[in-house]
Amino acid sequence: DAGITQSPRHKVTETGTPVTLRCHQTENHRYMYWYRQDPGHGLRLIHYSYGVKDTDKGEVSDGYSVSRSKTEDFLLTLESATSSQTSVYFCAISEAPGRSNTGELFFGEGSRLTVL
């Protein structure tokens, strides 16, 4: 199994509080992704990173920020959590999407966030 660890795995917080989710990988993969999964929507990309300090927005990036100061860590921050951000968050890694190799995604086990 790919070495991906998400923390925390479960978190309950209140509206307006900041929340940071951490994704740690031991595979030295270049690409890292944060997805959220909600019933009826499948997985939607929040942000992704293609290298240290290199990040870009996904389709549902509003209200989220990310940082990647080391290859192995990708942080997702909710500056002021809202109830609409209650979701399951998945981190994924890929060596290189498409073209030069398989681009297979390896997923963490998810972080369940509840915003009251």
Add this chain to the structure above:
Amino acid sequence: SQQGEEDPQALSIQEGENATMNCSYKTSINNLQWYRQNSGRGLVHLILIRSNEREKHSGRLRVTLDTSKKSSSLLITASRAADTASYFCATDPFIGNQFYFGTGTSLTVIP
């Protein structure tokens, strides 16, 4: 949204039967992948088919790809109760570094 869509949303079959699920997508792609998700777990990669391939097999899995129709199908033959899970397609678009996932098919295999 650039998400794809799976069809059907839910599928219930008897053990030993074949299960077929379909995926439609919107953009030109490099490849299309299928993933499986057991309840409460992360997604696991099943199979990848490249845009220049039309069919691919892996064990009991058979994937087809029709780029002219922007669609793919996943066939699981001789299903088992352990195949009960949600199945997602994901596209790696020709432009960009993002993967777009479909909304998933929930498969229940009844023993």
